Amino acid sequence: MNIPSELKYTKDHEWVKVESGVATIGITDFAQGELGDIVYVDVDTLDEELEAEEVFGSVEAVKTVSDLFMPLSGEVVAFNEALEDEPELVNSDPYGNGWMIKVKLSDDSQVANLLSAEAYQELIKG
Numbered sequence: 266m267n268i269p270s271e272l273k274y275t276k277d278h279e280w281v282k283v284e285s286g287v288a289t290i291g292i293t294d295f296a297q298g299e300l301g302d303i304v305y306v307d308v309d310t311l312d313e314e315l316e317a318e319e320v321f322g323s324v325e326a327v328k329t330v331s332d333l334f335m336p337l338s339g340e341v342v343a344f345n346e347a348l349e350d351e352p353e354l355v356n357s358d359p360y361g362n363g364w365m366i367k368v369k370l371s372d373d374s375q376v377a378n379l380l381s382a383e384a385y386q387e388l389i390k391g
Contacts, residue, residue, distance in 0.1 A: 266389075267294040269360055273376060274385035275336045280360060283376055288337055291364040292324065292355060295389050300326035303355045306348040308333070308366055310341045317375055321366060324355065333365065337375045343367035 268274075273281040278296035282289045297303060308322035315321055315335045322333045345364050348354060355363040370376075380388065 266298075267360065268382045268386055270382040272360065272382065273336075273379035274382065274388075275334065275379060276388060277334045277336075278389075279334065279336050281336050281376075281379055283370070283373075286370050286373065287342070288339065288368045288370055288376075289364050290321075290336060290366050290368060291359055292333070293385070294359050296331075297356050297359050297363075300324065300329065300331060302327045303352045306345075306352050306355065306365060308341070308344045310366075311344050312341065314338075314340045314371070315368075317378075324352075335368070336379060337368060337370055338372050339368040339370040341366050342369045 278293045280291055280293050303324055303326050305325040310321045317335055317338045319335050320332045321335050324331050344366055
């Protein structure tokens with residue numbers, strides 16, 4: 266299973282990459298594997314200010330629909346529009362072309378609350 270060490274993670278299986286006060290967010294390799302074939306990604310929070318743990322969208326797979334939770338507070342400034350035509354990018358490249366949103370952070374200190382790759386690996390082992 267792929268868990269890049271340079272990323273941060275949440276207990277809800279989102280990954281976060283922070284660069285210059287902007288966080289790129291997607292779901293982990295583990296999460297996409299558990300969901301199965303992803304057929305639709307719905308994000309209707311573009312340009313909205315959301316708090317950590319609020320729902321920013323949902324991902325629909327063949328067998329289920331799951332909410333997506335904000336790992337950090339901030340304004341949703343971008344949505345990966347490639348997912349509208351190719352939601353399967355989340356399955357094939359969850360940490361690259363399968364990213365979901367970019368968020369301008371309102372509180373950089375929240376990054377410290379996220380899980381390291383090691384801690385996330387322990388979480389999914391159960």
